[in-house]
Amino acid sequence: MKKVIFEYVDGNMAGYEWRWEVSLERLDSGSFTLSAEQTLIEADDFDEPLEVNPVSGLVLGEDIFEAFQGLVSEICGDGVDFDLEDVAKNVAALDSATGRRFLHGEELLEQRAFRERKTEQIETEARLSRFKSKIEELTSGLSDEAEKLGTTEIRSPKERVQTYLKSRLMRFEELPSKETAFTEVLAWDENVSPSIQDGWTILKYRQTSDIHGTGGICPYCGFEVRAKPLASRWNANCQCGANLDYLGQAHLKNE
Ligand SMILES: [Zn+2]
Numbered sequence: 001m002k003k004v005i006f007e008y009v010d011g012n013m014a015g016y017e018w019r020w021e022v023s024l025e026r027l028d029s030g031s032f033t034l035s036a037e038q039t040l041i042e043a044d045d046f047d048e049p050l051e052v053n054p055v056s057g058l059v060l061g062e063d064i065f066e067a068f069q070g071l072v073s074e075i076c077g078d079g080v081d082f083d084l085e086d087v088a089k090n091v092a093a094l095d096s097a098t099g100r101r102f103l104h105g106e107e108l109l110e111q112r113a114f115r116e117r118k119t120e121q122i123e124t125e126a127r128l129s130r131f132k133s134k135i136e137e138l139t140s141g142l143s144d145e146a147e148k149l150g151t152t153e154i155r156s157p158k159e160r161v162q163t164y165l166k167s168r169l170m171r172f173e174e175l176p177s178k179e180t181a182f183t184e185v186l187a188w189d190e191n192v193s194p195s196i197q198d199g200w201t202i203l204k205y206r207q208t209s210d211i212h213g214t215g216g217i218c219p220y221c222g223f224e225v226r227a228k229p230l231a232s233r234w235n236a237n238c239q240c241g242a243n244l245d246y247l248g249q250a251h252l253k254n255e
Contacts, residue, residue: 001025001026001094002023002024002025002026003023003024003025003090003093003094004021004022004023004090005022005023005024005068005087005090005091006020006021006022006068006072006082006087006090007019007020007021007022008020008022008072008075008076008080008082009041010076011041011042015042016040016042016043016047017040017041017042017043018038018039018040018041018042018043018049019038019039019041020036020037020038020039020075020076021036021037021039022034022035022036022068022071022072022075023035023036023037024064024090024091024094026094026095030059031056031057031058031059032056032058032059032064032094032098033054033055033056033057033058034054034055034056034058034064034067034068034071035052035054035055036052036054036071036075037049038050038051038075050075052071052074052075055067055070055071060098060101060108061091061097061098061099061100061101061102061103061104061105061108062101062102062104062105062108062109062112064091064098064102064105065101065102065105065106065108065109066105066109068087068102084103085103087102088100088102088103124169124170127169127173128166128169128170131165131169131175134175135162135165135166135175138161138165138175138178138181139158139161139162139165142156142157142158142161143156143157143158144156144158144159149193149194149203149219151194151196152194152196152201152203152220152252152254154219154220154221155220155221155222155240157185157186159221159222160185160186160221160222161181161182161185161186161222162222163221163222163223164181164184164185164217164222164223164224165181166223167222167223167224167225168224171226184206184208184217185217185222196254199253199254200251200252200253200254201251201252201254202249202250202251203219203220203249203250203252204219204248204249204250205217205218205219205244205248205249205250206219207248208224213226213227213228214226214227214234214246215227215236215244216244216248216250218238218240218242218244218250219242219250220238220240220242220250220252221238221239221240221242223238223239223240225237225238225244227244227246232246233246234246238250240252241253
């Protein structure tokens with residue numbers, strides 16, 4: 001069974017007009033497919049309606065809500081108002097429980113994201129405690145003294161390598177080798193000297209990228225910062241307060 005759940009008529013300054021119909025179809029399997037169809041109202045003879053890809057495999061009302069928001073912003077642009085209760089009523093005509101979940105979609109998605117973060121946090125903490133003694137062992141020979149790069153104080157070699165290893169464990173199941181960790185974190189500062197500008201210390205940092213995105217190793221504390229995957233111009237904040245930019249410089253406000 002297929003039902004139109006939202007209609008939107010729009011036009012432009014040149015006098016063209018069109019209508020979008022967003023439909024939801026319930027398949028025999030119980031899952032839903034969301035699709036949109038454009039009809040041209042005022043157009044040139046040679047104009048063809050636009051096509052957008054349907055979203056299939058939707059199960060819960062909040063999944064449909066998320067897909068609906070994405071589809072509406074694709075076809076109508078951002079900031080288009082729709083009456084959520086009206087749309088939810090249409091969804092409920094196909095299945096009442098799904099309609100109710102659609103209506104509370106935003107809240108349900110937030111709760112889901114919260115649960116996922118919580119689970120991830122618990123897993124990370126378990127992994128960190130499992131590797132605690134291994135990290136101590138790997139870094140046992142390193143100095144505990146804070147170091148200076150020019151006039152800037154940075155964390156001790158031991159603390160930086162430990163922080164680096166922990167940041168790896170937040171994304172990977174295994175620790176890198178001791179050689180890798182030492183090279184990535186400690187061999188770096190021999191080649192760099194900081195510059196001071198308007199109360200900020202600026203250091204080059206080692207840029208790294210992997211499947212989790214692009215980023216680098218904070219030269220002040222050793223944490224491996226990850227920026228958004230594939231974003232070309234990014235800035236990322238490190239847990240120590242440093243800011244890593246996409247040009248390869250790490251900025252830290254002087255106290
Ligand atoms: Zn840092």
